[in-house]
Amino acid sequence: MTPVSFYLVTDTHYLNNILEPGGEAFEKNMVTEQFFVKESGDIISSVFNKIIEDKETDIVILPGDLVKNGEKESHNGFIKELYRLKDNGKRVYVITAGHDYNDNAYVLKGDGRAPVEGTDYNALCEMYRDFGYGAAIAFDEPTHSYVAEIAEGVRMLAIHCDSKDQPKGAMDDRLMSWAKEQLDKAKEDNCSVFAACHYPVIPSVPAFDLVGDAKIKDWRKVASFLADNGVELVLTGHMHIQSINEFYSEKGNRLIDICTSALVGSPAKYRKITIDENSVMKVETFDVPDFGWDLNGLTPQEYFDNHFAISVAARIRGALDGGDGIVKHLKSFGKSRFDNITVGGFKRLLCLKRDKELDRKKLSDFVGEVAVSIFTGDMPYVEGTPGYNFIAGILDRFSFVLKKVEPKLGKTDEKLDLRCMLLNTIGNNKGFSDNNAEFSLK
Ligand SMILES: [Fe+2]
Numbered sequence: 001m002t003p004v005s006f007y008l009v010t011d012t013h014y015l016n017n018i019l020e021p022g023g024e025a026f027e028k029n030m031v032t033e034q035f036f037v038k039e040s041g042d043i044i045s046s047v048f049n050k051i052i053e054d055k056e057t058d059i060v061i062l063p064g065d066l067v068k069n070g071e072k073e074s075h076n077g078f079i080k081e082l083y084r085l086k087d088n089g090k091r092v093y094v095i096t097a098g099h100d101y102n103d104n105a106y107v108l109k110g111d112g113r114a115p116v117e118g119t120d121y122n123a124l125c126e127m128y129r130d131f132g133y134g135a136a137i138a139f140d141e142p143t144h145s146y147v148a149e150i151a152e153g154v155r156m157l158a159i160h161c162d163s164k165d166q167p168k169g170a171m172d173d174r175l176m177s178w179a180k181e182q183l184d185k186a187k188e189d190n191c192s193v194f195a196a197c198h199y200p201v202i203p204s205v206p207a208f209d210l211v212g213d214a215k216i217k218d219w220r221k222v223a224s225f226l227a228d229n230g231v232e233l234v235l236t237g238h239m240h241i242q243s244i245n246e247f248y249s250e251k252g253n254r255l256i257d258i259c260t261s262a263l264v265g266s267p268a269k270y271r272k273i274t275i276d277e278n279s280v281m282k283v284e285t286f287d288v289p290d291f292g293w294d295l296n297g298l299t300p301q302e303y304f305d306n307h308f309a310i311s312v313a314a315r316i317r318g319a320l321d322g323g324d325g326i327v328k329h330l331k332s333f334g335k336s337r338f339d340n341i342t343v344g345g346f347k348r349l350l351c352l353k354r355d356k357e358l359d360r361k362k363l364s365d366f367v368g369e370v371a372v373s374i375f376t377g378d379m380p381y382v383e384g385t386p387g388y389n390f391i392a393g394i395l396d397r398f399s400f401v402l403k404k405v406e407p408k409l410g411k412t413d414e415k416l417d418l419r420c421m422l423l424n425t426i427g428n429n430k431g432f433s434d435n436n437a438e439f440s441l442k
């Protein structure tokens with residue numbers, strides 16, 4: 001592939017503080033919210049400052065969910081920040097996505113929702129004309145997908161799979177045939193092509209293969225289509241997770257999916273990708289720098305991760321609320337146990353072998369740590385670690401349940417092994433990092 005380097009920033013979910021979010025409803029939502037909504041503007045500015053400082057790389061790619069929920073004022077503020085990149089010599093390419101248009105936008109204020117001006121889907125291309133759409137050499141009107149030549153001999157196929165009135169999270173046959181024309185044209189013109197798409201093309205972790213909205217529909221078909229038509233790299237977002245995955249088509253062609261996390265909440269990473277003259281691709285991942293808020297002595301990373309771990313536990317508590325009759329009793333028993341029980345106590349309940357390392361940890365803290373690690377990538381719970389042994393023990397205890405649900409959940413002719421899938425979701429066994437890695441491209 002032709003040498004090129006660029007920054008990758010995604011799911012910025014920016015909310016303009018001019019809309020004055022706050023109050024009881026806002027604070028209640030923040031308990032389970034992954035993003036730091038009020039801080040989002042300062043987080044984005046601090047990261048853009050770092051990108052501006054780097055004089056080696058002048059391209060920035062943002063694959064969607066630019067603003068919180070389609071607020072017009074959020075787009076106005078975000079576009080100002082993009083002009084700051086542009087005025088400092090950067091070329092910016094965005095894809096818009098589901099959170100970027102909204103006919104019924106609102107902010108949380110006081111004790112409920114306050115309506116604010118939203119954004120019409122059809123207005124987005126003009127609004128972001130200076131950030132990709134204006135440089136398009138091909139444009140697909142129904143979806144707002146486009147092709148741009150981002151460097152001499154290097155084209156980006158920007159696949160918009162989150163468009164209004166189009167199949168959601170999908171690359172249907174019509175869009176695929178438009179993309180095929182673009183890929184054939186690139187071949188004729190002797191250009192290399194990589195793709196960008198808001199939805200992951202390859203499930204970020206094995207368990208996401210079972211979650212409908214976690215990856216593009218018919219992902220094996222889409223991944224094979226891209227790989228067999230000369231695309232070896234796709235840049236994605238949407239799932240707010242750090243992951244790198246490889247897929248091989250039946251013809252033996254490889255696709256690498258680099259999925260990057262949301263910028264404004266745990267794990268809050270952005271990336272720089274450099275492809276050199278020998279077609280070696282280097283992926284580097286960076287934390288959000290200090291963004292000027294008082295974080296009580298925590299680093300931004302600790303601040304983001306602590307909140308995410310607490311919010312995951314809060315979601316589990318929420319799921320254990322409600323119900324009727326016996327279900328209500330069982331849920332409330334589960335909730336009180338979840339809040340108080342240690343890993344050791346839980347093992348005792350299930351008659352699992354106990355060891356010292358994790359036993360004193362609260363179960364709710366352990367669950368939060370596992371969730372943070374899955375979204376940060378390079379999950380450490382590999383075979384032989386206490387965390388792996390604990391989770392493997394639980395799965396073995398409930399193997400009769402797994403065996404019952406496996407035939408219902410299986411997506412291919414291959415028999416689903418739920419135990420293996422879940423254990424590969426908590427431990428990175430791929431042989432390369434999800435954050436800092438090198439690949440030799442074709
Ligand atoms: Fe998102």
Ligand SMILES: [Fe+2]
Pocket residue numbers: 065097098099198238239
């Ligand atoms: Fe999304």
